[in-house]
Amino acid sequence: MNVTSSRPQVLWLILVATLFLGSLAKAFDTVILDPGHGDFDRGAAIGYVYEKHLALDTARRVEQLLKKEGLKVVMTRSRDVFIPLQDRSATGNRYSNAIFVSIHYNYSRGGSGNGVETFYHFSKGYTLAAYIQAYLVQRTRMTNRGVKNASFHVIRKTERNPAVLVECGFVSNPTERARMLTGEFRARIAEGIAQGIIAYKRAK
Numbered sequence: 001m002n003v004t005s006s007r008p009q010v011l012w013l014i015l016v017a018t019l020f021l022g023s024l025a026k027a028f029d030t031v032i033l034d035p036g037h038g039d040f041d042r043g044a045a046i047g048y049v050y051e052k053h054l055a056l057d058t059a060r061r062v063e064q065l066l067k068k069e070g071l072k073v074v075m076t077r078s079r080d081v082f083i084p085l086q087d088r089s090a091t092g093n094r095y096s097n098a099i100f101v102s103i104h105y106n107y108s109r110g111g112s113g114n115g116v117e118t119f120y121h122f123s124k125g126y127t128l129a130a131y132i133q134a135y136l137v138q139r140t141r142m143t144n145r146g147v148k149n150a151s152f153h154v155i156r157k158t159e160r161n162p163a164v165l166v167e168c169g170f171v172s173n174p175t176e177r178a179r180m181l182t183g184e185f186r187a188r189i190a191e192g193i194a195q196g197i198i199a200y201k202r203a204k
Contacts, residue, residue: 118136
């Protein structure tokens with residue numbers, strides 16, 4: 001697997017987020033985790049490998065790690081059910097002193113895509129995205145696709161709290177798919193997301 005982000009680059013990204021954007025980090029005690037897709041909406045799929053299952057398993061792992069740190073965690077779904085996008089963003093707006101993290105796995109035609117990326121819509125979500133992206137790359141050593149602005153419904157309509165959407169690798173990439181099918185690697189992904197959230201909280 002290609003690794004384009006070295007440890008110094010990761011630390012530089014964290015430093016930038018801390019020095020120049022740290023003031024945007026707000027106090028929070030609740031993390032809303034949003035595992036993408038569910039039920040008939042399989043998300044990215046190759047054979048019997050479905051994004052909906054990978055996202056839910058990863059979110060559950062993140063949930064346990066955050067609870068160990070004393071944070072409250074709300075899951076938009078905790079089983080294989082379909083939750084409409086507007087209901088997901090409504091949950092993201094329901095709580096004060098919260099952040100919203102939507103967890104997904106990616107897909108590209110031809111299987112050429114690789115790496116992880118984190119999206120934000122409003123500027124208040126950028127710092128959170130930067131921390132999660134940095135720690136996710138550091139923990140998994142996957143290609144760093146960067147922090148990007150996007151208009152995905154769940155982060156565009158979650159207006160009350162900082163909101164990000166994380167793409168944890170490509171189901172369509174045979175190498176990444178083989179890795180994400182192992183519990184050990186999904187645990188690394190979850191650790192990267194959780195560590196980014198905790199670092200963001202400590203930076204306030």
